[in-house]
Amino acid sequence: MPGEKKSEIASVWTRPRRQREQLSREQIVAEAVRLLDADGIEALSMRKLGTRLDAGATSLYRHVANKDELIELVVDEVYGELAVPAATGAADWREAAARSAYSLRAMILRHPWVASVLGQVGLIHLGPNVTKMSQRMAAVYDAAGFPADETEQALSTVISYVIGMATSEAAYLSLIARSGKTEREFAESLPAGTAGSAGTAGSAGTADAGDMRVGDPQQAREETFDYGLQRVLDGLAVRLGPVGG
Known part of the structure; x- marks a missing residue:
């Protein structure tokens, strides 16, 4: 309809997760991390990742809109490996x-x-x-x-x-x-x-x-x-x- 505003999802973190699909966001992110660790950032593409997952790029786009969103996800994934102890005060x-x-x-x-x-x-x-x-x-x-x-x-x-x-x-x-x-x-x-x-x-x-x-x-x-x-x-x-x- 003319004048009708389309709702936009501002971030991958607010994107609804699709249920009951063979390929999950977690699988995509895990494989992307493995690809990056092996070949570096220059090798990352939705097509190459889809090949490694034995899925077409279209299947990936159901979970991740683009490469930028994928990078957000993989960075967040590896940040989860950090160990940050608490400091109780100035002494420690x-x-x-x-x-x-x-x-x-x-x-x-x-x-x-x-x-x-x-x-x-x-x-x-x-x-x-x-x-x-x-x-x-x-x-x-x-x-x-x-x-x-x-x-x-x-x-x-x-x-x-x-x-x-x-x-x-x-x-x-x-x-x-x-x-x-x-x-x-x-x-x-x-x-x-x-x-x-x-x-x-x-x-x-x-x-x-x-x-x-x-x-x-x-x-x-x-x-x-x-x-x-x-x-x-x-x-x-x-x-x-x-x-x-």
């Missing part, structure tokens, strides 16, 4: 913040594609896992005693550090995977004094190449990550004074 906020940061780093290393799409998701329509975990992380900084107008900034500072470091680590590990070597073999093949090259602090958020040639390269990466994280938390602790620090 730092441990809770560090454990949350390590959990986020581990999730990104399991799903390296997620870092490239975090900026596209969650700005308007947040899924349940993203919402819950974001609130739990914010609560840690709130319990620390940050002023209300700084809580979100403190959290964003730590998250930005984690995403930056983990993205570099993921790129480095991807390089190793393509080489066909183990991480130790790759580290041992690096020439001495090549700091700043692939796999070193300049490009992959890892330890200096000289350090990686001896000892455990995975441990070197973890120590480098922790060093930076602790210095970020040191800086935030200054804002809290002697109790929160």
